[in-house]
Amino acid sequence: MTKILLIEDEEIMIGLLQKKLSQEGYEVWVARDGMEGLKTMREIGPDLILLDIVMPKMGGLELMEEMAKDQTLKKIPVVIISNSGQPVELDKAKELGAKDWLIKTEFSPQEVVEKIKKQIA
Amino acid sequence: MAVRETKKEKISILLEDLASLESYARDLFGFFPNPVLLVSSSGIILEANPAFEKITGHKTEEIVGRPIEDFFEKEKMATLVEKSLSKGHIGGEEINLFDKNKNALPVSVSTMLRKNESGEVVGFFLGLFDLTNSKKAEENLRNAQAALTNILEDAEEARARAEEEKNKTRAIILNFTDGILVFNEKNRLALINPSAERLLNIKAKNIMNGSISELNNFSGLEPLTKALGTKFEEIFRKEISIKNDLILELSTVPVMVNKDKRLGTLVILHDVSRDKIIERMKSEFVSLAAHQLRTPLSAIKWTMKMLMEGDLGPISKEQREFIEKTYHSNERMIGLINDLLDLTRIEEGRYLYKPALSNFELMVEYVVNSYKEEAAKKKIKLEFKKTEGKLPSVRLDAEKIKLAIQNLIDNAVKYTPSGGLVTISLNYDKDKVELSVQDNGVGIPEDQQKRVFSKFFRGANVMRLDTEGSGLGLFITKNIIEAHGGKIWFESAKDRGSTFHFTLPVKTEFESFLKEF
Numbered sequence: 301m302t303k304i305l306l307i308e309d310e311e312i313m314i315g316l317l318q319k320k321l322s323q324e325g326y327e328v329w330v331a332r333d334g335m336e337g338l339k340t341m342r343e344i345g346p347d348l349i350l351l352d353i354v355m356p357k358m359g360g361l362e363l364m365e366e367m368a369k370d371q372t373l374k375k376i377p378v379v380i381i382s383n384s385g386q387p388v389e390l391d392k393a394k395e396l397g398a399k400d401w402l403i404k405t406e407f408s409p410q411e412v413v414e415k416i417k418k419q420i421a
Numbered sequence: 422m423a424v425r426e427t428k429k430e431k432i433s434i435l436l437e438d439l440a441s442l443e444s445y446a447r448d449l450f451g452f453f454p455n456p457v458l459l460v461s462s463s464g465i466i467l468e469a470n471p472a473f474e475k476i477t478g479h480k481t482e483e484i485v486g487r488p489i490e491d492f493f494e495k496e497k498m499a500t501l502v503e504k505s506l507s508k509g510h511i512g513g514e515e516i517n518l519f520d521k522n523k524n525a526l527p528v529s530v531s532t533m534l535r536k537n538e539s540g541e542v543v544g545f546f547l548g549l550f551d552l553t554n555s556k557k558a559e560e561n562l563r564n565a566q567a568a569l570t571n572i573l574e575d576a577e578e579a580r581a582r583a584e585e586e587k588n589k590t591r592a593i594i595l596n597f598t599d600g601i602l603v604f605n606e607k608n609r610l611a612l613i614n615p616s617a618e619r620l621l622n623i624k625a626k627n628i629m630n631g632s633i634s635e636l637n638n639f640s641g642l643e644p645l646t647k648a649l650g651t652k653f654e655e656i657f658r659k660e661i662s663i664k665n666d667l668i669l670e671l672s673t674v675p676v677m678v679n680k681d682k683r684l685g686t687l688v689i690l691h692d693v694s695r696d697k698i699i700e701r702m703k704s705e706f707v708s709l710a711a712h713q714l715r716t717p718l719s720a721i722k723w724t725m726k727m728l729m730e731g732d733l734g735p736i737s738k739e740q741r742e743f744i745e746k747t748y749h750s751n752e753r754m755i756g757l758i759n760d761l762l763d764l765t766r767i768e769e770g771r772y773l774y775k776p777a778l779s780n781f782e783l784m785v786e787y788v789v790n791s792y793k794e795e796a797a798k799k800k801i802k803l804e805f806k807k808t809e810g811k812l813p814s815v816r817l818d819a820e821k822i823k824l825a826i827q828n829l830i831d832n833a834v835k836y837t838p839s840g841g842l843v844t845i846s847l848n849y850d851k852d853k854v855e856l857s858v859q860d861n862g863v864g865i866p867e868d869q870q871k872r873v874f875s876k877f878f879r880g881a882n883v884m885r886l887d888t889e890g891s892g893l894g895l896f897i898t899k900n901i902i903e904a905h906g907g908k909i910w911f912e913s914a915k916d917r918g919s920t921f922h923f924t925l926p927v928k929t930e931f932e933s934f935l936k937e938f
Binding site: 310312313319320323353354382383384385386387388389397402403408409 | 704707708709712713716718719720722723724726727730732733737758759764820
């Protein structure tokens with residue numbers, strides 16, 4: 301089963317995405333900040349990561365910098381799900397290797413699923 | 422016999438001597454080039470030499486026997502005669518002599534008394550010196566002197582004016598808050614103002630007349646010298662970082678005389694450090710605000726969506742109705758916050774994020790395509806008219822221009838009823854590209870047209886149709902277009918539709934910078 305690691309700190313979002321994604325048949329793992337995310341991805345080796353930007357302890361961009369240093373981790377496709385959407389941030393994410401991004405207020409859960417499908421069949 | 426003969430001899434020798442002396446005197450008198458008169462003590466001319474005849478044009482017969490006053494200014498001559506008789510002689514007195522044609526000739530008069538053996542005054546010699554030429558020379562000299570004085574005064578005035586202008590300019594340059602450096606035609610530093618000294622932490626006397634490579638030796642100036650290069654290519658508002666916390670905007674302007682002669686280069690340093698800090702703070706605030714405001718809204722959006730799509734279990738018809746309303750209400754809120762966030766980011770128009778040369782046509786096409794679905798849903802025909810030929814590249818901030826295009830198309834689609842037509846067309850000339858968005862929708866009533874671009878404006882006729890809009894869209898769009906140096910305008914008639922146009926300049930910003938300056 302395809303493993304998706306959701307790194308997000310908002311409880312409601314976690315709840316909604318878990319529900320939606322498991323309905324689609326994905327195995328959903330959750331981390332609530334960058335550090336926990338880093339630890340979890342090393343343990344489970346997800347097929348795709350849904351990554352929030354603004355999180356306590358270690359944010360999404362910082363996490364991607366850490367992932368870039370690791371040969372295995374940097375191969376995992378990352379889709380940014382964010383609510384700040386500043387051009388500076390998105391450019392940085394792209395630079396660091398993010399495959400896609402979306403702003404939560406502009407997309408629905410179904411559209412998130414579609415973006416995931418684009419990255420992993 | 423011998424005695425008488427000797428006496429006779431002596432007398433004849435004396436007579437000969439006398440005759441010879443008389444002849445000598447007569448020759449001298451006749452030769453003398455200056456006019457000389459012999460005048461009796463009563464003022465009658467007894468004798469006049471040829472020079473006097475010449476100067477007056479009279480013949481001896483017309484002169485001798487006449488009173489001397491007849492030939493001179495009467496009163497003045499009378500005074501001179503009196504003076505001569507009382508003093509014994511006068512010298513160099515100026516008076517006018519009148520010639521035959523009554524012309525006044527300025528002369529200098531000298532006299533000397535003649536006395537007989539008894540010491541009685543028998544008359545006086547009067548000699549003249551013609552002053553005409555010297556008078557003329559004097560006058561010429563005076564005229565030349567006056568002319569020269571005028572020229573000197575004019576020159577002095579011009580010099581004073583130039584000096585004043587120079588001082589004015591100098592004062593402006595010295596007090597200018599931006600740093601100014603001027604390099605001469607040999608690309609050596611000719612001037613640096615106090616602001617530049619302060620910004621670059623350098624003293625004028627250390628670098629004056631230095632070349633670019635010499636400037637490079639001073640620590641901290643490398644970013645500047647690197648940016649300037651060796652040839653002083655034109656630079657427009659390039660950011661360079663001198664120290665950690667000092668960021669300068671660098672611009673260069675060639676100083677030309679007559680379009681082809683280069684006098685030198687003007688280098689301007691504008692301190693944007695504080696602006697950059699503020700920009701960064703603003704950006705951070707917007708980022709944080711965006712996130713904080715959007716988080717709860719996205720939670721609501723996703724929950725409502727999933728409810729409506731049945732992902733959270735079945736819902737009744739009545740429940741669906743309320744959920745949909747909540748969803749739409751929430752969408753409105755999201756739109757409002759988007760507008761407010763955009764507004765905050767672009768009000769400071771100067772700082773367009775990464776303006777770059779772009780393919781405007783492609784950008785418009787992209788946005789048009791993104792509205793195809795929505796237009797189809799409303800049964801509105803969406804048309805895109807490209808131009809023949811290739812649109813010139815335009816320097817723009819892609820994200821913001823896309824926003825502007827979106828706003829216009831969004832309005833057109835929103836305010837056109839079902840079955841309507843929205844046409845997007847492109848045009849260009851050598852100076853600019855133009856986008857037009859035309860619809861045949863509700864239009865803007867004439868009495869409201871003035872306020873179309875103001876903050877929070879919404880046409881009265883649309884508020885009834887659709888209360889969703891924030892009224893910020895066109896205000897933001899106008900700011901974006903004008904920040905790019907473009908123009909935005911529209912034509913509209915109530916119930917007939919509107920056409921919105923905007924232009925973006927093709928020419929380099931450098932020319933407009935020069936205009937400002």
